Amino acid sequence: MKIDAVTIFPEYFAPAQLSLLGKAQNKGIVDLAVHDLRSITSDNHNTVDDTPYGGGAGMVMLPEVWGKALDPLLISDVDLIILTPAGKRFNQAMAESFAKVNHLVFACGRYEGIDDRVRQYYSQPEFVKSGVRVHEVSIGDYVLGGGEVASLVMIEAITRLIPGVLGNPESLMDESHNSDGYLEYPNFTKPQEWRGISVPEILLSGNHGEIAKWRKLQAQERAKKAH
Ligand code: ADE
Numbered sequence: 001m002k003i004d005a006v007t008i009f010p011e012y013f014a015p016a017q018l019s020l021l022g023k024a025q026n027k028g029i030v031d032l033a034v035h036d037l038r039s040i041t042s043d044n045h046n047t048v049d050d051t052p053y054g055g056g057a058g059m060v061m062l063p064e065v066w067g068k069a070l071d072p073l074l075i076s077d078v079d080l081i082i083l084t085p086a087g088k089r090f091n092q093a094m095a096e097s098f099a100k101v102n103h104l105v106f107a108c109g110r111y112e113g114i115d116d117r118v119r120q121y122y123s124q125p126e127f128v129k130s131g132v133r134v135h136e137v138s139i140g141d142y143v144l145g146g147g148e149v150a151s152l153v154m155i156e157a158i159t160r161l162i163p164g165v166l167g168n169p170e171s172l173m174d175e176s177h178n179s180d181g182y183l184e185y186p187n188f189t190k191p192q193e194w195r196g197i198s199v200p201e202i203l204l205s206g207n208h209g210e211i212a213k214w215r216k217l218q219a220q221e222r223a224k225k226a227h
Pocket of ligand 1: 085139
């Protein structure tokens with residue numbers, strides 16, 4: 001999968017070199033390119049924002065700069081993700097559908113966001129015809145300083161679903177938030193007793209049918225508490 005991220009803070013993406021995502025890039029399964037939006041500006045001050053029409057607090061990111069950055073990335077068969085707290089809420093089902101695409105482009109807005117004409121422009125019929133799909137996505141009901149951390153969250157959740165990224169693909173089958181919506185059951189490892197607390201007997205029984213039933217029940221209980 002090809003992934004492009006456009007940002008004024010490329011350094012935010014340093015953790016993408018670590019762990020599974022780093023390995024996926026070394027293996028050539030994921031090709032991540034981070035683009036510095038400021039390098040695209042043409043004025044002496046490398047301006048990326050200006051005051052909003054209609055007044056109000058904060059600054060809005062300039063459509064001209066974003067257009068220059070995105071034009072070469074949005075040619076065909078590509079999903080543009082604009083990070084904004086006003087977007088559609090990211091969840092596991094969305095991660096699963098993005099894990100199947102060939103090319104993702106993350107537009108990381110800061111301040112009060114990106115001039116809305118950028119979204120409008122790339123949503124026009126000629127782009128739709130070329131396979132450009134525009135999504136506004138939020139990772140949760142809170143406001144971050146910008147879209148960089150949100151992009152990292154999405155990239156991690158999406159790429160670990162790509163075949164070959166996880167060492168043991170079976171961990172995908174069992175885990176929390178899989179399509180039936182249950183949070184994962186509690187897990188235990190050695191030793192059998194730690195600080196006076198024992199591992200539940202059932203897990204030592206070797207009865208896989210009963211263990212599976214117990215885990216399902218525990219997962220349902222956790223899901224009830226979490227919602
Ligand atoms: N930018 C600022 N807050 C955000 C959020 N919650 N999700 C995505 N992008 C954001």
